[in-house]
Amino acid sequence: MKKRTLSILVDNTAGVLGRVAGLFSRRDYNIDSLTVGVTADPKYSRMTVVASGDDQVLEQITKQLSKLVDVRAVKILQPDNSVQRELMLIKVRCKPEERQEVISLASVFRGNVIDVSSESMIVEVVGSTSKIEALKELLSGFEILEIARTGVTGLSRGVEDVTYL
Numbered sequence: 001m002k003k004r005t006l007s008i009l010v011d012n013t014a015g016v017l018g019r020v021a022g023l024f025s026r027r028d029y030n031i032d033s034l035t036v037g038v039t040a041d042p043k044y045s046r047m048t049v050v051a052s053g054d055d056q057v058l059e060q061i062t063k064q065l066s067k068l069v070d071v072r073a074v075k076i077l078q079p080d081n082s083v084q085r086e087l088m089l090i091k092v093r094c095k096p097e098e099r100q101e102v103i104s105l106a107s108v109f110r111g112n113v114i115d116v117s118s119e120s121m122i123v124e125v126v127g128s129t130s131k132i133e134a135l136k137e138l139l140s141g142f143e144i145l146e147i148a149r150t151g152v153t154g155l156s157r158g159v160e161d162v163t164y165l
């Protein structure tokens with residue numbers, strides 16, 4: 001199974017998220033990650049979708065997305081020619097004497113401790129999915145109480161393939 005990250009420029013209208021997600025569910029394709037936000041022009045939103053499958057399935061997804069009425073552009077974000085990031089908040093149980101270890105682990109990954117209570121800490125980290133997974137693995141030595149992740153978002157590098165509407 002391969003993964004493909006798609007940057008999809010869509011009309012910022014009611015129901016567009018449902019129509020895009022419906023395309024995946026009707027064809028029994030899986031969405032590994034989905035983020036959506038308005039662009040610099042409020043008439044449009046950008047969806048970043050990470051999908052997995054074989055080459056044929058990934059190509060079919062890309063083609064079918066391009067046919068949807070609300071979709072203005074579909075770009076494949078190549079890992080070597082794009083910037084892709086994810087945010088994770090992770091809450092771990094730790095005693096006061098363990099706090100420095102959590103802080104040290106977070107700082108190695110350029111993470112920030114954003115909340116401390118008597119029994120837990122919340123760490124925020126932004127980076128590639130592999131970086132996020134590595135920190136999560138290291139913090140698994142503590143009891144992980146909760147995790148919240150944004151999913152991948154990204155943009156291609158440079159200005160060559162920017163879509164102007």
